[in-house]
Amino acid sequence: MKLTLKVWRQKNKEAKGEFKTYQADHVSTDMSFLEMLDVLNTSLIKKGEDPIHFDHDCREGICGMCSLYINGHPHGPLQTTTCQLHMRTFKDGETITIEPWRAGAFPVIKDLVVDRTAFDRIQQAGGYVSVNTGGVPDANVIPIPKKVADEAFDAAACIGCGACVAACKNASAMLFVSAKVSQFALLPQGHAERKERVEKMVAQMDAEGFGSCTNTKACEAECPKGISVTNIARMNREYLSAMFTNYKVEVGGGGD
Amino acid sequence: MFCKSLTSIFGSHQKFPNNMKWVIDLFTSSLGRKLIMALTGLFLISFLVIHCTINAMIFYNDNGETFSHWGHFMGTNPIIRTLEIGLVAGFLFHIVQGLMLVKSNSAARPVSYSVAAPPPQSTWYSRSMGLLGTLLLLFLIMHTAHFWIPNRANQFAHGEELPLYSKMQDVFSNPLIVVLYVAGCVSLFWHLLHGFASAFQTLGLNHQKYNGLISFVGTAFSIVVPLIFALMPIAIYLKWIN
Ligand code: HEM
Ligand code: SF4
Ligand code: FES
Numbered sequence: 001m002k003l004t005l006k007v008w009r010q011k012n013k014e015a016k017g018e019f020k021t022y023q024a025d026h027v028s029t030d031m032s033f034l035e036m037l038d039v040l041n042t043s044l045i046k047k048g049e050d051p052i053h054f055d056h057d058c059r060e061g062i063c064g065m066c067s068l069y070i071n072g073h074p075h076g077p078l079q080t081t082t083c084q085l086h087m088r089t090f091k092d093g094e095t096i097t098i099e100p101w102r103a104g105a106f107p108v109i110k111d112l113v114v115d116r117t118a119f120d121r122i123q124q125a126g127g128y129v130s131v132n133t134g135g136v137p138d139a140n141v142i143p144i145p146k147k148v149a150d151e152a153f154d155a156a157a158c159i160g161c162g163a164c165v166a167a168c169k170n171a172s173a174m175l176f177v178s179a180k181v182s183q184f185a186l187l188p189q190g191h192a193e194r195k196e197r198v199e200k201m202v203a204q205m206d207a208e209g210f211g212s213c214t215n216t217k218a219c220e221a222e223c224p225k226g227i228s229v230t231n232i233a234r235m236n237r238e239y240l241s242a243m244f245t246n247y248k249v250e251v252g253g254g255g256d
Numbered sequence: 257m258f259c260k261s262l263t264s265i266f267g268s269h270q271k272f273p274n275n276m277k278w279v280i281d282l283f284t285s286s287l288g289r290k291l292i293m294a295l296t297g298l299f300l301i302s303f304l305v306i307h308c309t310i311n312a313m314i315f316y317n318d319n320g321e322t323f324s325h326w327g328h329f330m331g332t333n334p335i336i337r338t339l340e341i342g343l344v345a346g347f348l349f350h351i352v353q354g355l356m357l358v359k360s361n362s363a364a365r366p367v368s369y370s371v372a373a374p375p376p377q378s379t380w381y382s383r384s385m386g387l388l389g390t391l392l393l394l395f396l397i398m399h400t401a402h403f404w405i406p407n408r409a410n411q412f413a414h415g416e417e418l419p420l421y422s423k424m425q426d427v428f429s430n431p432l433i434v435v436l437y438v439a440g441c442v443s444l445f446w447h448l449l450h451g452f453a454s455a456f457q458t459l460g461l462n463h464q465k466y467n468g469l470i471s472f473v474g475t476a477f478s479i480v481v482p483l484i485f486a487l488m489p490i491a492i493y494l495k496w497i498n
Contacts, residue, residue, distance in 0.1 A: 072373030170361035211364030212286035215454040221375035237460030
């Protein structure tokens with residue numbers, strides 16, 4: 001199939017970018033979207049031009065590294081990752097517009113590559129459970145109902161791709177943050193630090209300059225992992241109860 | 257600033273301002289600001305119930321007698337008048353916070369997309385709360401200029417309420433005004449169709465067992481209340497009521 005590609009090209013963070021049009025004439029319907037770009041890049045390199053920069057890693061839908069805003073949708077028209085999107089989704093002769101994720105908190109580094117380290121900083125702020133050293137506990141010592149484990153696992157399926165931010169008209173990161181808050185809040189192992197966790201993660205999310213949720217549900221519809229907005233409600237509950245009830249202890253409880 | 261001035265009041269102890277910092281953190285956070293939107297939004301919804309019920313008394317078609325009785329009670333009862341201060345504050349908080357959110361949310365995406373195709377699961381009105389709210393604000397300015405402001409001004413100057421029933425007949429004899437009021441009600445319909453359920457989600461009240469109920473009540477409320485409101489200027493203009 002033949003395609004016309006309108007691709008965002010931008011030299012670096014500071015440069016002013018623009019769309020460039022490319023012709024892709026021998027596209028197989030079995031190619032993935034990234035393979036289609038690989039072939040185009042090979043021809044650009046042969047011509048001595050700068051290839052189109054885009055993010056990718058696993059190419060099997062699990063790492064969250066691929067991005068691309070394709071024809072008005074993050075990861076293209078299907079609810080999947082760009083690496084799992086195939087060219088048969090498009091029509092012969094179609095014009096495809098490819099843009100980077102757009103958000104103040106995700107600045108463009110080059111072409112279609114954006115800096116998503118804001119997500120890493122949110123995770124580092126509280127998206128973990130502290131594990132003390134000691135013997136390995138038995139896996140079945142803590143009883144967890146199957147449905148709770150399933151719910152937590154659904155939240156943990158988030159791959160941190162940022163499509164939710166890209167899709168949201170407010171560039172809000174609440175679907176991502178709520179998934180990370182939920183995967184721990186639901187489980188007994190996460191309970192110990194739940195209040196500090198949600199306070200710190202929300203504070204970091206705000207500091208990064210993401211917008212705030214207006215419950216438009218565009219994120220849920222575009223998320224390649226089907227993360228539900230019920231997680232956002234859970235995060236709101238977690239946050240409000242933490243803010244209203246959490247307290248600091250100022251003196252040490254004995255010891256040295 | 258706020259902390260500093262409190263410190264000067266409470267002296268060197270500093271316990272109080274330190275302990276209260278969380279309040280400032282909460283209400284300047286994205287989630288805290290949304291909490292304000294949801295709480296004030298639900299409060300304004302409760303106001304709409306009362307406002308709509310009392311105004312609907314005109315449909316008794318008894319020359320405004322029942323309406324004037326209750327309207328007079330609302331306009332003069334000291335408890336209601338005190339609550340009115342809360343209502344004005346509620347409106348101001350909702351409007352100022354709403355407009356600030358619209359501003360900071362659009363600043364969160366400094367460069368916009370050249371092609372945008374929002375998914376069908378996301379409704380246009382959920383993405384247009386700022387626009388619908390602004391239309392409501394314009395409506396509110398016109399509406400308070402018609403009734404509330406002149407009435408309170410008259411009470412202040414002469415200690416007497418204006419004859420609101422005849423004022424309504426007067427205002428709604430102009431077809432342009434009737435159209436603008438109906439347009440205001442349409443904006444309210446869309447604002448509530450998203451806002452009602454959205455407020456529950458913001459408060460974290462999302463539960464399999466009750467989501468259906470919330471969205472049913474929200475939809476019913478969004479249709480019924482604006483419809484009753486819209487019928488008032490129409491009924492008066494068409495002289496169904498006289
Ligand atoms: C009687 C009048 C009004 C009622 C009953 C009302 C009710 C509501 C409710 C229930 C919400 C949902 C809150 C949430 O999602 O948590 C909302 C959101 C909103 N309202 Fe209003 N509102 C009214 C007037 C206004 C006015 C005059 C403005 C003017 C700017 C406004 C601007 C907004 C905005 C921007 C939002 C979206 C905020 C967000 O979701 O973060 N509203 N409103
Ligand atoms: S919530 Fe979904 S869209 Fe957002 S980062 Fe996680 S996987 Fe990606
Ligand atoms: S490249 Fe890993 S998810 Fe697409």
